[in-house]
Amino acid sequence: MQSVREFVLRCLWLCTEAEAEPEPDHAPAASDGLQAFALGLNKRLADDDAGRSGNLVTSPLCVYAALALVAAGAREGTLDELLCVLGTPSRDFLAGHVRALAEHALADGSRTGGPRVSFACSVWHDVTMPLRPAYRAAAAESYKAVARAVNFRQKPEEATEQINAWVAAATNDLIPSILSPDALSSRTVLVLANAIYFRGSWEKPFDKELTKDDKFHRLDGTAVDAPFVRGLGWHNIACHDGFKVLQLRYLQGHPSPGQPQPPPIYSMCVFLPDARDGLWELTDKMACDPDFVRKHLPCGDVMVSDFRLPKFKVSFGMTMEGVLQDMGLNEAFEPGKADLSDMAEDGAGKLALEKIIHRAAIEVNEEGTEAAAATVATVTLCSWKTSEAPHVDFVADHPFGFFVVEEVSGATLFAGHVLDPTTN
Numbered sequence: 001m002q003s004v005r006e007f008v009l010r011c012l013w014l015c016t017e018a019e020a021e022p023e024p025d026h027a028p029a030a031s032d033g034l035q036a037f038a039l040g041l042n043k044r045l046a047d048d049d050a051g052r053s054g055n056l057v058t059s060p061l062c063v064y065a066a067l068a069l070v071a072a073g074a075r076e077g078t079l080d081e082l083l084c085v086l087g088t089p090s091r092d093f094l095a096g097h098v099r100a101l102a103e104h105a106l107a108d109g110s111r112t113g114g115p116r117v118s119f120a121c122s123v124w125h126d127v128t129m130p131l132r133p134a135y136r137a138a139a140a141e142s143y144k145a146v147a148r149a150v151n152f153r154q155k156p157e158e159a160t161e162q163i164n165a166w167v168a169a170a171t172n173d174l175i176p177s178i179l180s181p182d183a184l185s186s187r188t189v190l191v192l193a194n195a196i197y198f199r200g201s202w203e204k205p206f207d208k209e210l211t212k213d214d215k216f217h218r219l220d221g222t223a224v225d226a227p228f229v230r231g232l233g234w235h236n237i238a239c240h241d242g243f244k245v246l247q248l249r250y251l252q253g254h255p256s257p258g259q260p261q262p263p264p265i266y267s268m269c270v271f272l273p274d275a276r277d278g279l280w281e282l283t284d285k286m287a288c289d290p291d292f293v294r295k296h297l298p299c300g301d302v303m304v305s306d307f308r309l310p311k312f313k314v315s316f317g318m319t320m321e322g323v324l325q326d327m328g329l330n331e332a333f334e335p336g337k338a339d340l341s342d343m344a345e346d347g348a349g350k351l352a353l354e355k356i357i358h359r360a361a362i363e364v365n366e367e368g369t370e371a372a373a374a375t376v377a378t379v380t381l382c383s384w385k386t387s388e389a390p391h392v393d394f395v396a397d398h399p400f401g402f403f404v405v406e407e408v409s410g411a412t413l414f415a416g417h418v419l420d421p422t423t424n
Contacts, residue, residue, distance in 0.1 A: 033087025059373030073343030114253025
């Protein structure tokens with residue numbers, strides 16, 4: 001029977017044969033798996049009770065990088081499943097993709113006038129369980145991860161404090177902690193962590209004096225008063241059948257002398273359904289096509305008669321085991337069946353994923369955006385048992401979805417939706 005890995009490799013080979021001459025405007029193929037993962041994760045979270053009942057923000061890239069760090073230590077069927085869920089043909093391909101994103105798409109541009117961006121990974125292992133040298137080297141080289149030994153078994157509170165302090169520092173205190181006091185079990189021997197921080201100013205800031213309260217219509221038919229930023233003149237908007245897309249660029253830094261490739265270009269894309277209750281239908285459409293966001297981005301500015309976008313501040317957190325299992329990642333969580341043996345030296349015992357914990361926060365106002373996310377994977381020791389009108393309106397006075405993307409790589413840094421801009 002054909003393995004999952006062979007199936008993925010075969011599909012990618014067929015796609016390569018069929019697209020020997022890719023379209024010039026098509027992003028690198030390496031981004032396709034990340035985009036499919038991002039939209040699939042966004043839909044499943046939107047379908048979850050927590051996503052349906054309130055505002056949502058996550059970082060698909062943050063979760064993707066954390067799972068990639070797990071894949072670096074996985075073997076056999078567990079590795080096959082991870083590669084399939086992440087949409088990549090091999091562990092080396094995955095590591096190279098994340099490394100390229102970290103070095104280029106997520107390069108900090110604050111020194112040259114662009115957004116402040118940081119990407120960090122870490123591996124925390126119990127003092128009694130040394131890492132395999134090859135895994136330690138791969139984590140450091142491809143994921144820029146620093147490995148640290150802690151005493152999970154005898155001093156779990158101290159280990160929790162250290163990991164939370166690392167997350168707070170990596171996210172500029174936007175996420176002060178991620179692990180609750182009881183998050184680590186007596187069997188925890190490894191914690192893999194990833195954190196992303198972003199702070200960017202709009203290329204064209206909004207005038208605070210124009211910000212005024214207006215009605216925002218919620219899905220249940222009620223309305224709340226919320227502050228809306230307002231813009232005059234031209235905006236980058238596309239009108240599609242049933243929805244509109246607004247693209248707001250962040251201020252781009254100046255290219256560094258001798259820079260081998262263009263600097264990252266960041267933007268926020270707001271997907272606004274025409275119908276006040278159309279968000280879930282639009283989310284379903286997005287999940288059917290991994291290239292949906294890119295295909296529907298605006299091609300240029302249009303004159304806007306009425307522009308209103310609510311200011312919002314959203315934070316969200318959850319454990320993602322159930323969501324990821326729905327996406328096809330099962331074996332890695334099964335004690336006795338999971339194969340993460342490339343992480344630790346022989347004799348450490350059999351390992352399995354226990355929890356995937358994710359937290360994210362974002363604030364959007366007249367000046368720009370500040371956002372951060374962190375993901376930790378706890379590993380336990382198992383027992384052996386478009387068309388555009390010349391004049392359009394863009395009034396986001398009802399639930400909408402949003403993405404913060406890096407346009408050159410196509411990477412989705414943050415994604416979510418706003419059901420009520422007056423709540424966090």
